[in-house]
Amino acid sequence: MQEILKVINLTKNYLKNDHDFKALDDINFTLKKGDSLAIVGESGCGKSTLANILIRLETPTTGEVLFKDKNIHQYSRQELKQFYRQVQMVFQLPQESFNPRQRLGDSIIEPLLNIGTNKAQAKQILDDLLTKVALPLEIKNKYPHQISGGQCQRCAIARAISIKPQVLICDEITSALDTITQMEILNLLLKLRQELDLSIIFISHDLALVQKLCNKILIMYQGKIIERGLTSEVLKNPQEEYTKELINICS
Ligand SMILES: Nc1ncnc2c1ncn2[C@@H]1O[C@H](COP(=O)(O)OP(=O)(O)OP(=O)(O)O)[C@@H](O)[C@H]1O
Ligand SMILES: [Mg+2]
Known part of the structure; x- marks a missing residue:
């Protein structure tokens, strides 16, 4: 299968109390077309740092992120524009990812x-998008604080898929939602993945959701990938103590 994103020897150091702290330590993986790849691990293990580097919101200390064989951190402005047509991200707190003073319809387009x-x-496309994410059309005239968290996350997904990207990076997009809404958002992702032929990176704490959506999984611990493989196999037969613990906590 075609390789879309390739992460090579990625590290990210932050200064913490005057010391170098390795938030990411030699991360390597590939996202192939059609994959839904879960990134799982406890709070602070580096998941968002990794996602932010993948979408160029942060720069790595060393290492490379290749999108279709080219290092995204060396893109020209034009290449970067092309990149953002193909790779989009949805964040944990939907209300915070919209301008509070802009009507949602204007933000989505x-x-x-x-x-x-x-x-x-x-x-015109806006109406189609709202229908795709199962929102009433009148949402477009509302402001972020006037709708629920689940509806707002649907708006964020509508905005992300508006330009028909190939890759969607989801950083804990269901964590702030109640269980039923989490499942609804997951079902929406399953539907959109098929309709739009999306490849997905799905960062989550929730192994039940991961199991439903993702064919592959990376387990992170303190900035490193400590286990990886097919989701079904890793969850059925975990090799690392930490993965076993994670599965126990979630079951
Ligand atoms: N800008 C920064 N400056 C210093 N340290 C940072 C910065 N951003 C993140 N860190 C540290 O890097 C580590 C990884 O943070 P990150 O946000 O990537 O974790 P996470 O896995 O996404 O956690 P969570 O599940 O809580 O979202 C943490 O120890 C965090 O404190
Ligand atoms: Mg995070």
Whole structure:
């Protein structure tokens, strides 16, 4: 299968109390087309740092992220624009990822306008997008604080898929939601993955959700990947003590 994202010898150091702290330590993996890859591990193990580097919100200390064989941290402005047409991210707290003073409809179509879609066209696409993520059309006139967390996360997903990306990075997108809403968002992702042929990186604490969505899994511990493989196999037959503990806590 075609390799889409390739992470090579990635490290990220932060200064903590005047000392170098390794938030990521020699991370290597590949995302192939059609994969849904889970990244799992306890709070502080480096998951968001990794996601932020993958989408160029942060720079690595050493190592490379290749998107279709080219290092994303060396992209020109034009290449970067192309990159963001193909790789999009959804964050943990949907309300915080929208401008509170902008109507949601205007926020959702922003990526479309950025790539040159005219406003009339973008407004038509907006209705399709809202239907795709099962939201009522009147949501477009509302502000983020006027809707629920689940609805807001659907808006964030609508915005991310508006430009038909190939890759969706989801950083704990269900953690702030109740159990039923979590499952609804997961079902939405399952549907969209098929409709849009998406490859997904799904960062989560929740192994039940991971099991339903992801064919592959990486287990992280203190900045390192300590176990990896097919989700079904790793969860059925974990090799590392830490993975066993994680499964016990979640079951
Ligand atoms: N800008 C920063 N400056 C210093 N340290 C940071 C910075 N960002 C993250 N860290 C540290 O790096 C480590 C990894 O943080 P990160 O947010 O990636 O963890 P995480 O796995 O996403 O955790 P959570 O599950 O709580 O979201 C943590 O120890 C964190 O304190
Ligand atoms: Mg995080």
